[in-house]
Amino acid sequence: MSQQETDLEQLNVFDLSGFAKLITLLQEKGYTTVGPTVEEGAIVYDEIDSIEDLPIGLTDEQAGGKYELRKRNDHALFGYVVGPHSWKKFLNPAGLRLWQARRNGRSFEVLEQEAPAPSYAFIGARACELNAIAIQDRVFLKGSFVDSDYAGRRQNIFVVAVNCGQAGGTCFCDSMNAGPKAKSGYDLVLTEIKAQKRNLFVVEAGSEAGANLLHEVPHEPATEKQMARVSEVVSDAVAQMGRQLDTRDLQSLLYRNSGNGRWNEVAERCLACANCTMVCPTCFCSTVEDTTDLTGEHAERWRLWDSCFTQEFSYVHGGSVRSSISARYRQWITHKLASWVDQFGSSGCVGCGRCITWCPVGIDITEEIAALREADSGLSSILRTEEKE
Ligand code: SF4
Ligand code: SF4
Secondary structure, eight states: OOHHHHHHHSOEEEEHHHHHHHHHHHHHTTOEEEEEEEETTEEEEEEOSSGGGSOTTEEEEEETTEEEEEEOSSOOSSOSOOOSOOTHHHHSOSEEEEEEEEEETTEEEEEOOOOOOOOEEEEEEOHHHHHHHHHHHHHHTSSSSOOHHHHHHHHTOEEEEEOOSSOOTTOOTTTTTOOSSOOSSOSEEEEEEEETTEEEEEEEEOSHHHHHHHHHSOOEEOOHHHHHHHHHHHHHHHHTOSOOOOOTTHHHHHHHTTTOTHHHHHHHHOOOOOHHHHHOSSOOOEEEEEEEOTTSSEEEEEEEEOOTTSTGGGEETTEESSOSHHHHHHHHHHIIIIIHHHHHSSOSOOOOOHHHHTOTTOOOHHHHHHHHHHHHHHHHHHHHHHHHO
């Protein structure tokens, strides 16, 4: 059995210097390393040069409409959960030029797209986020049309995932079967553990590329105690989940409640700001804008993130199909949790909690489903009583 095959099967361990070496190796192989870093009081995803750029010794406190960074009493590299950014910003950028053209006499000439697809190494992707990438894969790659830009970016990524050692106040990935342990979709997965005040990372390869890279990083086989810590770390995160979502019969619950009065209640609080859709790692709605320069010599077509929360999004000839906020909220949550399953074969939610944390008025998808379920069971018992009478 080759060393790479052995590395694919067993758990190994490296320390901070091994992790630093891993990042350097990825950069030497031409990857742009991107990962969590602090910007304007939040942990965002951006280019990182070294492990010093990670939010070392920080944690995030999250609740509905609330996010705050705090110091930890240790120097953990991954002692926080997810912030407002997700990896979709690298795979499906918020603004993408689809094509550009220049005037050529009375006609025009379409210019070649000059840039090759970037090669990103994602450092610190969480289990819910790997599931979100798999969901966007189904949207952009597995349907009748393949999005060529997404496909180019997607095939170039290298993923270093991290198993969550703690859950945030708005996390519910466990309910969605999307975390906190990474099960697939990574090249390497790390679990950060403490050993005599040292940062150690139990590492497992999930692909041949991961095993090959690990071979170049100084590491040693994990001890039984270290392997046991991996399960304990993940169990701790499960125990800390801030939210739960009861997914039983969710599709039919939403479909049979399209006329429920709860939609009007939530619409009284919802600002239709679209934050929930911008931060969601699976939302993919877009619009297209054409621009020309003032001389009329040059024109461009851009694809931009859009949201089902704007009135314009459902505009067809003569007006918006979903002109009320209650109709737009119902559309979002019904698509996310019910019709997404019909369309793409899975839920559109991975339980990351971002839409709860970053909603300025703290509207909570788990609370809305619980309220709908309660209203639905009240309605069902009235109907049952009426039937008996
Ligand atoms: S709907 Fe909310 S909790 Fe679910 S994946 Fe999107 S942002 Fe995360
Ligand atoms: S649910 Fe919250 S984040 Fe989403 S549009 Fe309404 S106010 Fe904005």
